[in-house]
Amino acid sequence: MVLSTLQAKNEEAREYRFTDRDFRVIADLVHDKAGIALSDEKRNLVYGRLSKRLRHLQLESFRDYCALLEDDSSEEFQDFINALTTNHTKFFREAHHFIHMKDVFLPQLDAEAKGAGRSKFRIWSAACSSGEEPYSIALTLMAYLAALEKCDVRILATDLDSNILTKARNAEYSHSQYSDLPPKLLNRLSGKAVSVSGNKMKMGDDVRRLVTFRQLNLLSPWPMDGIFDAIMCRNVMIYFDDETKEKLVKRFDRQLKVGGYLYTGHAESLLGVLDNYKMVGRTVYEKME
Ligand SMILES: C[S@@+](CC[C@H](N)C(=O)[O-])C[C@H]1O[C@@H](n2cnc3c(N)ncnc32)[C@H](O)[C@@H]1O
Structure with a gap:
């Protein structure tokens, strides 16, 4: 060189x-x-x-x-x-995903809970870093999923980095991050979900209860045998080469239910990788079959 x-x-x-x-x-x-x-x-x-x-x-x-x-x-x-590992993340990062959840995904879960009487829903935040992503999902569920109280809803949040998972489980953030939370959503939760004191902000017990953190290398075998209603895997595949990314996306496919959604990062298009998916929003993919 x-x-x-x-x-x-x-x-x-x-x-x-x-x-x-x-x-x-x-x-x-x-x-x-x-x-x-x-x-x-x-x-x-x-x-x-x-x-x-x-x-x-x-x-x-x-x-x-x-x-x-x-x-x-x-x-x-x-x-x-x-x-x-690069752990950069943010509450409600790529806000369009949470808008899609509120407007499309959660109403579908509500309809299933009501019509088909389904009561178990699972969401996976794969490569969750310090927790802002799964807690953003949890806050969205608390604010906009009517069936939440009656159903068994859980978010699995995984990452490879053991240090960052300790921070995620701790659920404590700086006060300045409070401004990343959408005011409308906070209004709906009427101050119950998040507490602010001094220069700290902490996720409340109801938010934390929805999320289970586990260490998981996306390249290793996965212990989960259940099927997810949605998988959010954002801003990690950009660090992988094409072959690794393709294998990973095919594995996600096997863990996602038909009609479920795969949310990827802004630079992680799946076009050309899976042909049984339809792009239904900015980096939101619906599994068609
Ligand atoms: C840039 S952060 C993205 C966090 C969040 N998904 C977001 O979009 O804000 C990337 C995360 O991927 C994790 N990561 C990197 N390689 C991984 C692997 N092989 N398996 C699981 N997680 C991995 C890193 O530890 C890091 O926390």
Whole structure:
């Protein structure tokens, strides 16, 4: 690889030596275990995130760190994966999905609860990060699903990153995130769902009860045998290569009921991947058969 003079100077100034081989070992491992594809442009990001691990472990080189990662059952391996995941998220991110839930998906569940007497509904937030996504779903259900009280409704929220799941289970956020919650929805919940004190905002017990968090690698076998009414998998497939993404989407298909919805991120179009789906909104796909 040809480095510009500036890049070469940057690399010389680094605390740890970080060779092409080190980067390749790390990129291959994170691709094999988590599906995350790291291009060469991510070298600085990888160095920045992992040098903290080297410092913490008091290691002298990336070569030593790579040797440690040869054992993928080691305690460090999970910290290594955690360090390389990108957890950026937001309450009601890509608001059109929650509008679709309110206007289309939830009225369908209400109709099924009333007409067919169905009482069990399941939604999966796959790659839920720190919980903003599944709690946004829970708040939408509380505000707009009339049958909620009478039915058994649950949201499964999964992620690979063990640290971020601890934060998600804790359900505590900064006060500034309160402004991400739609005022109309909060009005309907008449202040019951979320509490604000000092510089913190906390999800109430009724919101938390709807969500079950589990650690799950989307690439590994899945323990769930049930079928979901909707699956939300957003802003994680962008880190996967086409082959991994295609396999994953086919697995989602097997877990989704006919007539159910698959919500993906704004840059994760499924067009051309599954032909039994119809696009019914911006990155909202309905399973037709
Ligand atoms: C950018 S966040 C997206 C969060 C949320 N879905 C959203 O759209 O706001 C991506 C999440 O995917 C998780 N992730 C990455 N690779 C994964 C894998 N192989 N299995 C499960 N989760 C994974 C990361 O830990 C991270 O929390």
